[in-house]
Amino acid sequence: MSYVRDAITIAIGGFGGAGFPEELVSALEKRGCRDLVIVSNNASRFENLINSGAVSRIICSFPFGGASVTLRKSIEDAGVELQLIPQGTLSECLRAAGSGLGGVLTRVGLGTSFAKDHQVVNVDGTDFLVEPPLTADLAFVHAERADRWGNLSMRGTARNFNLVMAMAAATTVAEANQVVELGQISPDRCDVPGIFVDAVVQCNDARDSKEY
Amino acid sequence: MSYVRDAITIAIGGFGGAGFPEELVSALEKRGCRDLVIVSNNASRFENLINSGAVSRIICSFPFGGASVTLRKSIEDAGVELQLIPQGTLSECLRAAGSGLGGVLTRVGLGTSFAKDHQVVNVDGTDFLVEPPLTADLAFVHAERADRWGNLSMRGTARNFNLVMAMAAATTVAEANQVVELGQISPDRCDVPGIFVDAVVQCNDARDSKEY
Amino acid sequence: MQWFSAMMPGIRRNIDLAWTRNEIAARVASDIPSGWVVNIGVGIPTLVPEFIPNEREVLFQSENGILGMVELGPQESPDPELVDAGKRPIAVRPGGCFFESSLSFSMIRGGHIDLGVVGALQISRAGDIANWRTDEKMIGGIGGAADVCSGVRNLWVAMLHTTDIGEHKLLEKCSYPLTAAGVVDRVYSDLAVLERNGDDWHVISLAPGVTVAQARRVTGFPIEVEGR
Amino acid sequence: MQWFSAMMPGIRRNIDLAWTRNEIAARVASDIPSGWVVNIGVGIPTLVPEFIPNEREVLFQSENGILGMVELGPQESPDPELVDAGKRPIAVRPGGCFFESSLSFSMIRGGHIDLGVVGALQISRAGDIANWRTDEKMIGGIGGAADVCSGVRNLWVAMLHTTDIGEHKLLEKCSYPLTAAGVVDRVYSDLAVLERNGDDWHVISLAPGVTVAQARRVTGFPIEVEGR
Numbered sequence: 001m002s003y004v005r006d007a008i009t010i011a012i013g014g015f016g017g018a019g020f021p022e023e024l025v026s027a028l029e030k031r032g033c034r035d036l037v038i039v040s041n042n043a044s045r046f047e048n049l050i051n052s053g054a055v056s057r058i059i060c061s062f063p064f065g066g067a068s069v070t071l072r073k074s075i076e077d078a079g080v081e082l083q084l085i086p087q088g089t090l091s092e093c094l095r096a097a098g099s100g101l102g103g104v105l106t107r108v109g110l111g112t113s114f115a116k117d118h119q120v121v122n123v124d125g126t127d128f129l130v131e132p133p134l135t136a137d138l139a140f141v142h143a144e145r146a147d148r149w150g151n152l153s154m155r156g157t158a159r160n161f162n163l164v165m166a167m168a169a170a171t172t173v174a175e176a177n178q179v180v181e182l183g184q185i186s187p188d189r190c191d192v193p194g195i196f197v198d199a200v201v202q203c204n205d206a207r208d209s210k211e212y
Numbered sequence: 213m214s215y216v217r218d219a220i221t222i223a224i225g226g227f228g229g230a231g232f233p234e235e236l237v238s239a240l241e242k243r244g245c246r247d248l249v250i251v252s253n254n255a256s257r258f259e260n261l262i263n264s265g266a267v268s269r270i271i272c273s274f275p276f277g278g279a280s281v282t283l284r285k286s287i288e289d290a291g292v293e294l295q296l297i298p299q300g301t302l303s304e305c306l307r308a309a310g311s312g313l314g315g316v317l318t319r320v321g322l323g324t325s326f327a328k329d330h331q332v333v334n335v336d337g338t339d340f341l342v343e344p345p346l347t348a349d350l351a352f353v354h355a356e357r358a359d360r361w362g363n364l365s366m367r368g369t370a371r372n373f374n375l376v377m378a379m380a381a382a383t384t385v386a387e388a389n390q391v392v393e394l395g396q397i398s399p400d401r402c403d404v405p406g407i408f409v410d411a412v413v414q415c416n417d418a419r420d421s422k423e424y
Numbered sequence: 425m426q427w428f429s430a431m432m433p434g435i436r437r438n439i440d441l442a443w444t445r446n447e448i449a450a451r452v453a454s455d456i457p458s459g460w461v462v463n464i465g466v467g468i469p470t471l472v473p474e475f476i477p478n479e480r481e482v483l484f485q486s487e488n489g490i491l492g493m494v495e496l497g498p499q500e501s502p503d504p505e506l507v508d509a510g511k512r513p514i515a516v517r518p519g520g521c522f523f524e525s526s527l528s529f530s531m532i533r534g535g536h537i538d539l540g541v542v543g544a545l546q547i548s549r550a551g552d553i554a555n556w557r558t559d560e561k562m563i564g565g566i567g568g569a570a571d572v573c574s575g576v577r578n579l580w581v582a583m584l585h586t587t588d589i590g591e592h593k594l595l596e597k598c599s600y601p602l603t604a605a606g607v608v609d610r611v612y613s614d615l616a617v618l619e620r621n622g623d624d625w626h627v628i629s630l631a632p633g634v635t636v637a638q639a640r641r642v643t644g645f646p647i648e649v650e651g652r
Numbered sequence: 653m654q655w656f657s658a659m660m661p662g663i664r665r666n667i668d669l670a671w672t673r674n675e676i677a678a679r680v681a682s683d684i685p686s687g688w689v690v691n692i693g694v695g696i697p698t699l700v701p702e703f704i705p706n707e708r709e710v711l712f713q714s715e716n717g718i719l720g721m722v723e724l725g726p727q728e729s730p731d732p733e734l735v736d737a738g739k740r741p742i743a744v745r746p747g748g749c750f751f752e753s754s755l756s757f758s759m760i761r762g763g764h765i766d767l768g769v770v771g772a773l774q775i776s777r778a779g780d781i782a783n784w785r786t787d788e789k790m791i792g793g794i795g796g797a798a799d800v801c802s803g804v805r806n807l808w809v810a811m812l813h814t815t816d817i818g819e820h821k822l823l824e825k826c827s828y829p830l831t832a833a834g835v836v837d838r839v840y841s842d843l844a845v846l847e848r849n850g851d852d853w854h855v856i857s858l859a860p861g862v863t864v865a866q867a868r869r870v871t872g873f874p875i876e877v878e879g880r
């Protein structure tokens with residue numbers, strides 16, 4: 001947790017529980033923080049962080065299901081600002097940040113409230129919104145396997161936002177169910193090249209490790 | 213070759229010989245064509261097509277090495293227009309076309325001749341070139357393995373442009389060293405999802421098939 | 425709230441004559457050709473896959489990174505790393521594949537998905553769709569809905585024709601925040617199947633026992649029926 | 653062509669006193685710290701990897717989709733599907749990986765590559781680099797050079813100080829089309845190692861037997877030497 005500071009932006013991978021860096025988030029809860037900006041697809045796994053007053057803003061596409069009454073109340077009570085971004089724009093803006101691109105030209109959101117305050121560019125006769133790149137100071141990601149260079153492989157639908165968040169962040173920390181020797185992740189089967197990952201930690205409780 | 217028409221744009225995968233759809237290009241040579249626009253990273257494998265008068269324009273990043281005197285002469289004799297695009301812009305513009313994006317915002321080329329006639333957009337104080345998406349009517353790609361839904365997997369550095377070209381083209385035809393049953397390409401190891409591929413042909417001469 | 429006046433208890437009383445949620449899903453399923461790739465939203469749309477006969481090859485894509493999603497078999501143990509967009513455990517069929525989020529939305533935004541089937545809170549005459557809201561009844565958030573509604577080749581909405589209290593959902597203009605503008609191709613409701621062509625809507629079919637007059641009364645814009 | 657007047661046969665005659673191509677590459681290699689990821693261009697740069705000692709972990713990235721590229725061992729048979737950016741057969745070390753072109757350039761453009769080592773036809777005082785041309789001596793094309801030169805965290809140029817016929821390559825302004833503007837951090841030539849800070853250049857070291865006066869005579873802009 002030596003990478004964590006107050007008031008930084010942390011991108012946290014996962015879609016629901018799949019590919020979610022549960023142990024890193026748990027360690028973050030224990031550390032205690034203020035004014036964090038969280039970038040994640042969902043908000044429902046940050047209830048403890050929110051209740052402890054660690055979070056000032058959440059950038060996400062789908063904060064919680066309609067039934068999440070307590071989370072909704074937590075967010076309101078803690079005065080957390082919710083910033084909604086369509087999911088494809090969220091992933092593409094993270095990718096743009098990690099790819100040295102100036103933003104994303106998309107038609108998604110045109111004619112809706114998501115176009116508010118956006119620059120519009122016309123390319124060959126068609127209008128597109130300019131969505132600026134979305135960077136983070138730190139990313140937390142989860143993998144099935146990792147090696148000491150930070151190469152990661154996932155299983156099932158656990159890849160989701162983990163690649164683009166690792167790309168977008170200045171520093172990326174990965175937790176992995178298994179930490180393996182160099183070469184044990186096949187060069188053809190590396191979902192997140194180690195160039196995007198700065199540190200790897202082994203999960204204490206590799207509860208969801210399966211034959212792989 | 214029923215997808216081929218005169219005056220269409222064909223995106224052809226490969227980087228040098230790796231991942232290059234040699235048998236599809238060979239079939240294209242035999243068919244005979246006029247006014248094709250070829251999009252490919254290199255031009256050196258299209259000498260026969262150029263000499264037969266099939267090509268009007270080549271969009272590429274690196275047409276040929278300094279020693280390719282005969283290719284250079286062929287291109288000049290056939291009046292083929294060479295359009296150079298930096299390699300990262302080429303791949304990203306193909307990806308943008310396949311991703312429903314309005315183009316690419318890049319700083320690559322700023323202050324150089326590649327910025328000529330380009331729209332410039334300022335995002336948060338920084339200028340970026342607007343590079344329009346690059347679409348194709350048809351793409352030819354090469355894979356190590358393919359199934360009947362068009363899922364492809366490659367080995368080594370053969371992935372290169374094959375994914376973004378399959379994405380960018382209205383119709384994509386893949387040649388494969390092995391055509392396998394559904395399920396034999398692991399869902400974790402599919403380099404080009406079948407959704408981007410319309411037809412698969414088995415290579416007659418799977419010369420470069422290796423233990424895999 | 426002009427559309428409050430359009431409550432129609434008469435239809436609600438005749439609900440046994442209209443299509444059930446399962447029947448709506450089955451009707452959607454029967455219109456999906458073999459070979460299509462389909463993105464399925466929450467609500468009635470989640471019921472659609474079970475009505476696709478086994479011999480018809482339809483591939484279901486989920487925005488969280490899977491193509492070829494199928495229901496978990498009764499003998500299969502759920503894998504927390506393998507879920508659909510609603511976070512339910514699922515399985516993958518042979519020929520399916522996994523991918524990361526940005527490639528998933530390249531598929532969706534790039535027009536590679538033949539069909540999206542989504543729910544909606546409101547649909548406008550111009551084909552605008554609203555399927556989320558930020559008020560006290562906030563339902564989730566935008567998620568991938570804006571991308572799906574804007575990006576797929578065909579967008580079908582599967583929903584009940586009116587709200588629980590009989591308010592119109594098919595309106596001249598939406599009052600909720602829009603998910604996407606001018607994108608809806610068809611609506612499959614408990615009362616009718618409707619198709620849009622610009623600002624014109626026509627009835628493809630009516631549920632058994634539903635009259636044209638009844639359908640018109642619960643629809644906030646004109647609908648045409650062949651020959652009437 | 654003002655710089656034609658700057659031919660300097662004197663240096664060419666003393667070539668045995670300056671660094672050879674291998675010595676330039678070795679000098680570049682000795683300055684690369686362990687743990688760096690490096691993109692290597694054609695020309696003298698291709699010689700750099702062999703001067704990295706085995707115990708120092710330096711990862712070589714090639715734009716065509718490989719991280720952890722190594723020379724093919726004498727016993728290994730070349731694989732036509734496994735090549736570097738110069739289309740030469742190569743191998744991958746344990747911990748290396750393959751990827752497609754757009755992700756490769758995300759690495760390059762996104763500042764994830766610590767160092768690019770490239771050749772050049774011309775370098776300007778402001779750090780502009782020209783390493784291709786479209787005239788009758790056309791050398792290749794732009795390839796990935798514009799992305800590499802613009803995107804890497806540090807850009808070092810390894811080249812001979814002048815052309816074969818003694819023309820300046822280090823100039824106030826480049827006359828060839830630019831690959832990228834204001835990006836060069838260091839130049840490693842047969843005569844000297846130079847570092848740029850804005851429009852100011854200083855000499856880090858001189859090849860044995862090369863005097864400051866000689867280096868200044870073949871450089872088209874002022875160069876500073878500590879203490880002189």
